[in-house]
Amino acid sequence: MPAYDPNNIFAKILRGELPSHKVYEDERAFAFLDIMPRAPGHTLVIPKSPARNLLDVSSDDLAHVAGVVQKVARAARTAFDADGVTIQQFNESAGGQVVFHLHFHIIPRKEGVAMKPPASAKEKPEALAEHARKLAAALAAS
Numbered sequence: 001m002p003a004y005d006p007n008n009i010f011a012k013i014l015r016g017e018l019p020s021h022k023v024y025e026d027e028r029a030f031a032f033l034d035i036m037p038r039a040p041g042h043t044l045v046i047p048k049s050p051a052r053n054l055l056d057v058s059s060d061d062l063a064h065v066a067g068v069v070q071k072v073a074r075a076a077r078t079a080f081d082a083d084g085v086t087i088q089q090f091n092e093s094a095g096g097q098v099v100f101h102l103h104f105h106i107i108p109r110k111e112g113v114a115m116k117p118p119a120s121a122k123e124k125p126e127a128l129a130e131h132a133r134k135l136a137a138a139l140a141a142s
C-alpha cells in the first residue's frame with residue numbers, strides 16, 4: 001500500500017490550509033460536510049492522525065473515530081429528521097476511495113428518497129453553512 005500523503009485534501013483541511021464546514025472536533029477526530037453531498041447533511045468524519053484508510057489506522061484511533069461516527073449519525077438523524085442513516089467507507093482506488101485520508105461518510109436518509117450519485121454536484125456554501133449549523137446544534141444538545 002502506498003505511504004500516507006501529507007498533502008491530501010483532508011490533511012490540508014486539518015491544518016487549516018483549506019476551508020471546510022466544521023460540524024464537530026475533538027482532540028483526535030474532526031467532522032465536516034462533504035462539498036458534494038449525496039443527501040442534505042452528508043458529513044465526513046476523519047481521524048487527526050495520518051491514516052490513509054482503514055487498512056493502516058491504529059485500532060485506538062479507529063475506535064475513537066467510530067464513536068464520533070455514532071455521535072454524528074445520531075445528531076444527523078435529529079437535525080435532518082432522517083428515517084435512516086447510511087455509513088460508507090472506502091479503501092484504496094479499487095475499493096472506491098478517492099481522497100487518501102481515512103474518512104467515514106454519514107448520510108442522513110429519507111424513506112423512499114435515493115441518494116444522489118457520488119460527486120454529482122457541489123452544494124451552495126450558504127446551504128452547507130446552514131446544514132453545519134443544524135448539525136452542530138444537534139450535537140451540542142446531545
Ligand code: AMP
Pocket residue numbers: 009018020033034035036037044090096097098099100103119
Ligand atoms: P471517497 O474517497 O470516495 O470516499 O470520496 C471522497 C469524498 O470527499 C467525496 O464524497 C467528495 O465529495 C468529498 N470531498 C472532496 N473534496 C472535498 C472538500 N474539499 N471538502 C469536503 N468534501 C470533499
